[in-house]
Amino acid sequence: MNAPETYYTELARTQLDRARRLQQCYDRLAIVRLLFVVGFVGLLIFSWSTGFWAGALTTLTGTVLLAFGVRYHQRIGQAAAGARVQGQLAEAEITGLAHQFSQWPDGREYASPDHPYAGDLDIFGPHSLFQYLNRTVTAIGSHRLAEQLSIPAPHPVSETRRAAGRELATRPDWCMEFRTRGNELADDPAYARRLLEWANxxxxxxxxxxxxxxxxxxxxxxxxxxxxxxxxxxxxxxxxxxxxxxxxxxxxxxxxxxxxxxxxxxxxxxxxxxxxxxxxxxxxxxxxxxxxxxxxxxxxxxxxxxxxxxxxxxxxxxxxxxxxxxxxxxxxxxxRDDLPRWLEALAETDARVSWATLRFNQPTWTEPELTDEKVLQATGLAHPLLPPTGRVTNDVSMSTDGHIDLVTGSNMAGKSTWLRTVGINIVLARAGGPVCALRLRTAALQVWTSMRTHDDLSESTSSFYAELKRLKAIIEAVSDSEQQVFFLLDEILKGTNSRDRHTGSRALIRQLIRERGAGIIATHDLELAALENEPGSRVENYAMEVQTKNGELVFDYKLHRGVSRSFNATALMARMGIDIDPEDIKLTHD
Known part of the structure; x- marks a missing residue:
């Protein structure tokens, strides 16, 4: 049992046991309180019948004792409720350590189809990065956390957040108490805005x-x-x-x-x-x-x-x-002037608790190194949303000044997951969080992706045209000298025939390089690998292979230098009952 699991297991045990004992005390005191009220009423009747001063003294003394008892009884109830909540929060964290995190809000309200990377990298929504790390208890804290994941911060801001998050990660008790106090807040997202409007x-x-x-x-x-x-x-x-x-x-x-x-x-x-x-x-x-x-x-x-x-x-x-x-x-x-500052501090603290909890729960993650050099270097990079037992790590080292890694491979080899692995860790680094890697050194990269493009019936837009619009936005972003774009493209121009796809993809890659853009492109088009051999090429070929052992496909999800030489689509189709002529398979492979 690792340190976080030990901590949460002990906390759940002690707090739930404390809640049980306090609840028993509360229930017993409820009976005592009822008996006291009945006795007090009888004593009042008797004392007032004996005289004014006896009645007045009894009324005053009994009222004070009753008020004190009610307040003490309420404090016992509140303490029992707090201990119960904290025990339940600890149990939820144990479940989260087992990589089951659907119990936390997923932030789907922050998703936008036009965002540079949020949709493709699963930043918001079910089983998303937001859901994985979100421990906020206020609406303004949740919104602040979403902003941090959506808007890459300048290096100084990111480092400030990182330092504060690291310090708070050493105090899990403080974080748990904060979450306990705000557990049932359930404030309206618009409330803080109305409050600030009222203040002005x-x-x-x-x-x-x-x-x-x-x-x-x-x-x-x-x-x-x-x-x-x-x-x-x-x-x-x-x-x-x-x-x-x-x-x-x-x-x-x-x-x-x-x-x-x-x-x-x-x-x-x-x-x-x-x-x-x-x-x-x-x-x-x-x-x-x-x-x-x-x-x-x-x-x-x-x-x-x-x-x-x-x-x-x-x-x-x-x-x-x-x-x-x-x-x-x-x-x-x-x-009037204090309120905005107070709410700002509350939002920052609430979001910081989420980052601190992530660091405490994942002690093997590392803090990234942010640099002004145009590089992206990582060792042991893995996808944080995959279960730890199934994660496969890879390395990357590339210049981000007009260089492209071209990743070829067969179906299900892991190309798309690799693109998301790189992108989501860059987002974590820019947001001020730790990364799921042994080491990560990165420039101030603005991630852009084109991986999941869908048709839009409301605009009568096909998926191919939607992809072209996305690529146009990426080209415009790359041309913007004020930001250093790092693009992640998966099977570009897949909505057209193979000849158009190859011609268009090659032209796009050359244009992106001319504009000094950098990124990773995953493709089935092996002919694009020839770009690496052109004079002055800034393209490097990588592959993710699939092996066949005893008639079964074996995926290692490892990144290798070179061009893919494995084919698995026909093998998969054959396993699904599609009769494929062996000669056709041979011609395809040749």
Whole structure:
């Protein structure tokens, strides 16, 4: 059992056992609490029957004890729930170490068919890189992680992320506690945006009259109530409520607009508060975030009360909505500039926990070396989404200044997987993560792919035309001197006849080289291998072979220098029951 598995197994055992013991304590205390309430009611009846002071003392003492007991009981329940969640998170990580990671969100909402590489490299969606490493608990953290995988970072930014992720990887307990606190947050992806929009809105309760009425309304209401019950005609007492009523009418629309930004946000803000409390021990720039977010959560929850049908008396006697709108205005004025910084820190920390967890779970992965040299060099490079027991590693070493590796091979030999292996590890390196390799040294490469092209019925587009559009985008990207493109092309121009495919592929390769583009091209077209022998060639041939042993096809998925000499399509078809003339097979191989 490796170190991560040992850690998670022990954590799951201890936390689930702790949750069981705390739950038993909680259940016993629930019975004690019920008995206390019954006894307290009986004692109240008896004490008040004996005299005022005995009744008052019993009421005060019992109420304090009951309040303390309820809070203690709730803390026990919360602790039991937290321990249970952390134990379940540890169990999920054990499952993840066995390469079963479908239990985490896959980020399919971030997928875009026009992205340079996300679709072909399985960055988002089921069984994707995002799903493999995603441990975020907030919507803004999930979005930040998706951005990091979608937008290659400059080397300095990537190195900063890498340093922070490495440091946090040494504290798995901190990461697990962060995830436990945010486990049931389930915030809306648009909530943070609405919150920032709200923070930049102008104050609602303005003017000296409105501010003065915050204090005057309760006094006027008290006078009105006294007058109505003690004086004649009692109806005159209602006049004291008119100023509050008019002020409520004046602010009713503004209150509704303000409430649209904050409605039902108290629970989410409480979740943010718990996360900020955990972060404050590590981040000196967040000394007041949790307290301020806690106040905001409370103010928002009190404003939510305005929709309670029984709150009318609080509105008319104390201007309930206006009181809390004023407090929200004050909060906004005090923290308008702080809120974006706090949410930025929360998003970064949330995404960083995912990278730290990846590093902790995969101690054999390595940190890439980012260089300004135009090179891509890797040893023991493997695909992270393949099970560790089935991974086959290969090496790569090439200039990224107008050089192309041409990989030939038969069907199912592993060419497409090799392209994805190279691409997905470059994405990890640029995002600030570790890579599934013994060593990786890379320039600041912008990956572009053309591997899965589909027809589009909505645009009446064939798969061949869709591929041409994709290749056009890659050519334009290669021509852009501001980025260093590394392309991964699989069976280019496969939608046309063999002669057109060969002619077009050869012309495309030469153009990409002239534009100083670099990349790897996988193909069945063996005639393209002749490009390596042209004067001044920047093409190198590699092959992935298939062997036949005892009538069975054997795949080693290893990359070899040279041109493929194996053929397996006819053998596969024969195994499927298609009668193939041996002479045809001989002619094909010749």
């Amino acid at each position: 809105r102008p104050a609602v309760v303005t003017g000296a009259y409105a501010r003065a009425m915050r204090f005057a309304a309760p006094a006027l209401s008290a006078i009105g109530i006294w007058f109505s019950f003690t004086q004649q005609p009692w109806q005159l007492g209602l006049l004291f409520f008119i100023p509050a009523f008019l002020l409520l009418r004046r602010y009713s629309e503004a209150a509704a607009t303000e409430h649209a930004y904050t409605a039902q946000a108290g629970r989410i803000l409480q979740g943010y508060q718990r996360l900020f409390q955990h972060m404050e021990a590590e981040a000196s720039e967040l000394p007041t975030a949790s307290a301020a977010i806690g106040r905001l959560s409370f103010y928002v929850s009190q404003l939510d009360v305005r929709y309670n049908p029984f709150v009318f008396m609080l509105e008319i006697t104390g201007l309930w909505s206006i009181q809390w709108l004023y407090r929200l205005d004050s909060w906004r004025t005090a923290h």
